[in-house]
Amino acid sequence: MPINLFYTIEDGNGDQSVVNLPIEELDVAAGVNFPFILETAWDIINPLVNGHLVNCGVTIQADISEFTNAAVAAIADVQEKAEFVFRAAGGFLKRISLPTFIETFFTGSGAGNEIDVTQTAVQNFITMIEDGVDDALVDPTPVQFVTDHSEDVESYVKGRQSWGRNRR
Numbered sequence: 001m002p003i004n005l006f007y008t009i010e011d012g013n014g015d016q017s018v019v020n021l022p023i024e025e026l027d028v029a030a031g032v033n034f035p036f037i038l039e040t041a042w043d044i045i046n047p048l049v050n051g052h053l054v055n056c057g058v059t060i061q062a063d064i065s066e067f068t069n070a071a072v073a074a075i076a077d078v079q080e081k082a083e084f085v086f087r088a089a090g091g092f093l094k095r096i097s098l099p100t101f102i103e104t105f106f107t108g109s110g111a112g113n114e115i116d117v118t119q120t121a122v123q124n125f126i127t128m129i130e131d132g133v134d135d136a137l138v139d140p141t142p143v144q145f146v147t148d149h150s151e152d153v154e155s156y157v158k159g160r161q162s163w164g165r166n167r168r
Contacts, residue, residue: 004059005041009051016054019045034058076100082115083162086129088151096129097162106161115159126156 002022010016021041026032038056046053082101086094103110105119115122130153132142145153 002061004061005038005056006059007042007045007056008054009049010054011051017051073100075103079163081162082106082159084115084126084129084159085157086153087155087157088147088153090147090149090151092147092149092151093157094145094147094153098125101161113161115161117156117159122159129153130155 002024003026005021005023007019007021008016009019023037038058042053042056078099080101080103081097081099082105084096084098086096088094102121105116105122106112107114107116117123117126129145132144134142147153
């Protein structure tokens with residue numbers, strides 16, 4: 001699957017549009033220099049547009065055919081979410097929202113609004129976010145989850161039920 005370079009460009013009215021440039025699949029573990037690729041491609045695009053570059057990045061898609069992926073439940077609703085709040089190294093908060101959260105994982109077997117941290121699946125998620133994902137095949141150091149400012153996420157603070165904007 002291709003890797004996608006994206007550039008968000010803003011016009012004089014504040015409206016934004018995204019340019020997507022798929023590139024060939026690369027061996028990410030080999031240390032691809034994405035900032036260099038992004039900057040080089042932008043240097044070519046920049047003379048063609050008169051908008052302002054707001055942000056850019058890389059999206060890597062994965063073949064999920066081998067993933068365990070349960071069928072959708074009839075009651076699944078992407079607007080019904082659980083919001084997990086974590087504290088980062090610099091003291092800032094990192095919020096992670098999971099859509100279609102299983103209702104019985106809220107306190108009171110789903111009757112409450114707080115996330116039930118006694119549930120094994122919930123504990124596993126919190127541990128993964130706090131401790132990272134171990135990829136011993138590539139590097140013995142776990143890949144850490146971070147905030148948007150690259151601060152390590154360190155500890156779980158709280159979690160509660162959250163509804164999306166378009167609840168029907």
